[in-house]
Amino acid sequence: MIWLALACGVAEDRSSTTCGGCHPAELEAWERTGHANGVDGEVLSAWLPEVRHAWGAGAAQRCVACHAPGWGDEPEVGCLACHGAVGNLQEGDGALIVDERGPIGARGPTDAPHGVEGRRFLLSSSLCATCHEVTGPGLLDERTGSEHAESGGDEGCADCHMPDGDHDLRPRWEGALALTLTREAGEAVVEVSNVGAGHAIPTGAAFLRDLRVDLVVDGVAERVLTLVPVPVLEGVQVALPTDADGFEGEALQAGESRVVRVELPDDAEQVEAVAVFRRFRPDLLEALELPPGTGGEEQVVARAY
DSSP states (O other): OOOOEOTTTSSSOOOOHHHHTOOOOHHHHHHTTTTTTTTTTTHHHHHHHHHHHHHOEEEEEEEHHHHOOOOOGSSSSHHHHTEEEEEEESSTOEEEEEEEOOOSSSOOOOOSSOOOOOOGGGGSHHOOOOOBBBOOOOOBBBBBHHHHHHTOOSSSHHHHHSSGOOOOOOOOOOTTTTEEEEETTTTTEEEEEESSSOBSSOOOOOGGGGEEEEEETTEEEEEEESSSSSEEETTHHHHHGOSSSSSEEEOOOOOOEEEEEOOOOTTTTOOOOOOOOOOEEEHHHHHOOOOOTTTTOOOOEEEEO
């Protein structure tokens, strides 16, 4: 993990709270993001001892270095982490170069009461890939940057995740998945496709997530597709990647489709397919002794009749 700071002429207070004095809407949106809650996130805090035990103190420190880099006098990934970024040493593993004198904007000088340097890097996917392309520690590879590059799309990260300059950085499920259901010769044929994302669904730490397709027959749901890599030890599913020797399955890549055929009961009437996402797998939360609703309840992200 490499973070390089240029710290000449630093202002006394560079925290996101100070920025929010003039940019309250941006601060409020940022406070809802994972960037604002990276170090205090319940899952990360509960999992770090497991990482340290399985892979050593250096591995745990690598997690902290990305989730809590410390720019702008605060542990979180705050305003300065992006608005002070001038480049990177590589696209990956947090090799970001930050000028702590900031701030940097997407455009040149403005009528702001402070100087603003314009740099295209702020809106580039290269900035995002600096932290959202991770190799290790252990099995914890995250390939969002590579997935985006391989997708061949024209849109950058900010085009989807920061439309109109929004700072909430929320997942954009609208139009991401296409789910179809047809009935053929006593079978339900379910197809799910990644049609709208410029990366895998889910991406990043997909090994923590749960994305599934349920077939609901007359009100009874059955999982028929799992769209995440599941940690396994000698072929048996385990809850934590730190207890695993590999993964089975993978996320749905950009442009990829998967199809499953399920035999229906002769008397089946109402049939529905539902794609359901949950930020953290229930077995993961149980293993970390966290409440079942940590990270939010499951949500339906696509539906077909």
